[in-house]
Amino acid sequence: MSDEDRLEDIVLVTVDSLRADHCGFMGYDRDVTPTLDSLAEDGLTFTNAIAPAPETNSSVSAMLTGQYMNPDLESDGGGYTDRIRQHMRARRTLPHRFDELGYETAAFTANPWTSRYFGFDGDFNHFEDFMDESLADGLVAQGGDQRGFVGDAAAQLLNWVQGQDMFMDWESFADDVLAWTESADSPYFLWLFLVDVHMPYLPPGDYRSRSRFLSYPANMSLFAGQYDLPFESVFHDVLVDSYDDTIRYTDEFVRRFLADVDGDPLLAVTGDHGEAFGENGIYGHGPAVSEEMLHVPFVVANGPEGTVDHPFSLRGLPELLPRLATGDDFEDLLEPTAWARNYDPAVAIRGRDWRFEWRPDEERVLVREDGEWEAASVPELESLGRDLLENRVEAERERGRVLDAADALASEAAL
Numbered sequence: 001m002s003d004e005d006r007l008e009d010i011v012l013v014t015v016d017s018l019r020a021d022h023c024g025f026m027g028y029d030r031d032v033t034p035t036l037d038s039l040a041e042d043g044l045t046f047t048n049a050i051a052p053a054p055e056t057n058s059s060v061s062a063m064l065t066g067q068y069m070n071p072d073l074e075s076d077g078g079g080y081t082d083r084i085r086q087h088m089r090a091r092r093t094l095p096h097r098f099d100e101l102g103y104e105t106a107a108f109t110a111n112p113w114t115s116r117y118f119g120f121d122g123d124f125n126h127f128e129d130f131m132d133e134s135l136a137d138g139l140v141a142q143g144g145d146q147r148g149f150v151g152d153a154a155a156q157l158l159n160w161v162q163g164q165d166m167f168m169d170w171e172s173f174a175d176d177v178l179a180w181t182e183s184a185d186s187p188y189f190l191w192l193f194l195v196d197v198h199m200p201y202l203p204p205g206d207y208r209s210r211s212r213f214l215s216y217p218a219n220m221s222l223f224a225g226q227y228d229l230p231f232e233s234v235f236h237d238v239l240v241d242s243y244d245d246t247i248r249y250t251d252e253f254v255r256r257f258l259a260d261v262d263g264d265p266l267l268a269v270t271g272d273h274g275e276a277f278g279e280n281g282i283y284g285h286g287p288a289v290s291e292e293m294l295h296v297p298f299v300v301a302n303g304p305e306g307t308v309d310h311p312f313s314l315r316g317l318p319e320l321l322p323r324l325a326t327g328d329d330f331e332d333l334l335e336p337t338a339w340a341r342n343y344d345p346a347v348a349i350r351g352r353d354w355r356f357e358w359r360p361d362e363e364r365v366l367v368r369e370d371g372e373w374e375a376a377s378v379p380e381l382e383s384l385g386r387d388l389l390e391n392r393v394e395a396e397r398e399r400g401r402v403l404d405a406a407d408a409l410a411s412e413a414a415l
Helices: 034-042 056-065 080-090 094-100 133-143 149-162 174-183 212-225 232-260 314-326 379-414
Strands: 010-015 044-046 104-109 126-128 188-194 266-271 298-301 306-308 338-342 346-350 354-359 362-369 372-376
Touching (some): 010 314, 034 232, 056 080, 056 314, 094 104, 094 188, 094 314, 174 188, 232 266, 266 314, 346 379, 362 379
Parallel strands (some): 010 188, 044 306, 104 126
Antiparallel strands (some): 044 298, 266 298, 338 346, 354 362
């Protein structure tokens, strides 16, 4: 293979809870992303990248497969965990696509919600989630049945002591990542999932702009509030500052990784979803398909250059990244709108400067002017949003029927 035909090493860094408008290259006025800002200036930036969903499981499963989970499986007796596992097992995943191109593949994820417990390891040659069986056994309890604040707080305290769950900083496994890149055969595909930006926002001391005296009670207040923030007037600014500190700390990972890794792999950095800080009365992520929870940064370094202003759903990563690896054009992947959803259900359809949000009891249109989103009465956009929603829902239903039939045939063949 000539140098011109050589496949690029690819590294995908997913940063949990990183919203777009807290990055300098996306217009933020705080200097929290100097490395990403530099990469965006010289690389490829997607200014309207949209997460598939406002929480990790649904978003990342779509990012790695290009498809949403079949929403009907749970009604057939399968629980949430089984639904994720079956989805990851039955789809042609991003690592599988790279394997077909001759890549060695690996993943290092500090997030238990993208662990082998949910089947995210399936198509990787090497997979590390840093979980032992006791942590896996407790995973569903933490995210499923509500045990109450005292029980949850005790579990979080244990995870903090163990350096697990959302308390595993990137420095604890960065050397393992570099060691793998040194031993891997080129070309390789490496996926890294970092949780430093996820709540609780507790960066190391050198990156802390707020005292521990303030950041700890602010984070505990957020955790106790379940999307609300008790004592908001006291703790709001503390949380935003602490959140920015975790972004600054994560930006340092990108700088150090590029300085230490051999060669110049094509590096893509994005978020799995965003984060809210009081917009529409909500803190955190998950319950809404809002701009704050769905608009994420997406920058590619050591590859193509330029700016993409078209809306781009991260469900397109399984198509986009292999094309970047081979140097193929990706313009045909860009569409006028991007789709996002949760399973409440709620749906958002995002254009460049407009968005249509739908829930069973509410729908609305928002337009962006001078960087701000405002609700607006635009009958043409309302009609367009409803038409796009109806077409997409019917397409999802048809896909679900096809998948159900395929699963039934596979089950019969296994007998």
